[in-house]
Amino acid sequence: MYNVVLIGFMGTGKTVVGKRLAARLNKKFIDTDAEIEKVTGKTIEQIFARDGVIRFRSEETLLARKLENQENTVISTGGGMVLDPENIRLFKKNGIIIGLSASPEIIYQRVKHKRNRPLLNKGDLKTKIKELLDERTESYKVAEFTIDTGDKKVEEVVDIIISYLDDRKSRNHEKS
Structure with missing residues (x-):
């Protein structure tokens, strides 16, 4: 099971989203940051x-290797895990990569009170978010499907992902 x-x-x-999606799909859930x-x-702050x-x-790459043969799991990755092509290669072996996105303004609203984000703790938060987003935009394009979560409730995002997965399964069955 993928x-x-x-x-x-x-x-x-x-x-x-990952926790809710895993519950709805009856899959295991792993958050890579929590696992590390x-x-x-x-x-994470101590490691940084x-x-x-x-x-x-x-540590992220070691975990990606460990998860390589995992099945029937929803994996929530750290934001920078896509920066290493090896991690993406490992996840693609038996996984469907779904991207979640939001505007810099929405991200700022969501993270401004959280101090457990080491890469954002230096300098102006809004500027840092925009800089990191710009640096990572290309890396996030490895997703086969991306959803803007900015104006959606968690259940809406989960519904959209499930609908995409169902459509994808139907398309794959038609090809067989």
Whole structure:
């Protein structure tokens, strides 16, 4: 049974959508950031502060390799996990990559009170969001389907994903 891999910038709803989607599809749910925290015994902020971004990205790749043979799972990735093509290759092996997006303004509203975002804790928050979004735009294009979550409730996003997956399954059956 295939995986559904949610990618997108922080604050686009990957975790909350992922949990609901997993429940509706009767799949397991894994949040990669939470999994890395569990495996390392450190928070994401601690890893960034003590070990640096390179160590964190290598933890992401180790986890992607571990999840390579996972099945029947909804995987919510960290916002930068798509930056390594190896991670994408691993997720595509038995997963459907779905992108979640939102405007910089919406992301700002969603993350402005959260201090657990190490990449956003330096400088002006709005500027940093725009800079990181610009840097990652191309990387997020690996998704085979993308939904703007900015003006939608979580259940609407989940419904859209399920509808897409159903349509995709129908198209694949027609080809067989």
